[in-house]
Amino acid sequence: MVSRRQLLKGFGVGIAGLMLSKLEEIPCLASHHGGHGRHKIVPPDEAIARLKEGNKRYVSMKCLKDPGIGPKVREMLTKGQWPYATILSCSDSRVPPEIIFDEGLGRLFIVRVAGNIINPALLGSIEYASLHSTSRLVVVMGHESCGAVGAAVHAFEHPESKETPAIEDIIERIMPAVKKAHKKTGATGKVLVEAAARENVKMVIKQIRDQSPSLRKMQTKGELKIIGAYYYLKTGKVEFWV
Numbered sequence: 001m002v003s004r005r006q007l008l009k010g011f012g013v014g015i016a017g018l019m020l021s022k023l024e025e026i027p028c029l030a031s032h033h034g035g036h037g038r039h040k041i042v043p044p045d046e047a048i049a050r051l052k053e054g055n056k057r058y059v060s061m062k063c064l065k066d067p068g069i070g071p072k073v074r075e076m077l078t079k080g081q082w083p084y085a086t087i088l089s090c091s092d093s094r095v096p097p098e099i100i101f102d103e104g105l106g107r108l109f110i111v112r113v114a115g116n117i118i119n120p121a122l123l124g125s126i127e128y129a130s131l132h133s134t135s136r137l138v139v140v141m142g143h144e145s146c147g148a149v150g151a152a153v154h155a156f157e158h159p160e161s162k163e164t165p166a167i168e169d170i171i172e173r174i175m176p177a178v179k180k181a182h183k184k185t186g187a188t189g190k191v192l193v194e195a196a197a198r199e200n201v202k203m204v205i206k207q208i209r210d211q212s213p214s215l216r217k218m219q220t221k222g223e224l225k226i227i228g229a230y231y232y233l234k235t236g237k238v239e240f241w242v
């Protein structure tokens with residue numbers, strides 16, 4: 001026998017399902033992302049504005065009811081992808097780009113790695129998005145209390161400490177930023193971690209430019225922007241360095 005409570009519970013699910021199917025009728029990409037222009041290249045400044053708007057919605061908890069994640073969007077995206085920005089961010093579980101920019105499927109090309117560092121494969125991923133897809137904005141995003149930068153600062157302050165070879169590879173890539181930040185500020189410990197995380201973003205932007213003639217060429221022509229950003233854990237706010 002079905003209890004009244006179970007019936008009400010079932011009804012609730014029914015209502016939720018109805019609401020969801022109605023939401024899915026909304027052509028979310030058309031309404032939120034410029035309609036027929038969705039397959040076109042989004043100019044870098046427009047892409048920055050979209051990310052800022054999305055982050056503002058996230059910070060104020062006024063996220064879109066349907067950011068574009070439903071079956072219709074999934075079906076449309078079987079034909080291809082049209083991201084408008086590439087985000088190189090940390091793997092840290094507290095910094096998921098689609099959530100903090102309130103964005104749906106197919107709009108952000110995400111390259112995530114601990115410490116938002118660069119190596120040939122990661123640079124290749126950024127090149128792929130910039131040269132072979134619609135993304136013309138690269139955002140290198142660091143964040144507060146980064147564990148990878150913290151590990152590099154620890155290695156700097158305790159040179160005798162050792163990690164696994166793979167973690168050491170990440171640490172070595174961040175180390176020049178730690179040394180530069182320490183030289184500039186004289187900071188140690190947690191203060192150095194923050195200074196080094198910011199320095200790391202600047203260094204990675206320069207590495208992308210220096211190591212990729214193709215992206216450098218696009219940037220010089222004004223076709224591509226490579227910018228820095230910094231995420232604050234408590235407020236959820238992204239500071240754009242533009």
Ligand SMILES: [Zn+2]
Nearest residue numbers: 090092146147
């Ligand atoms: Zn991190």
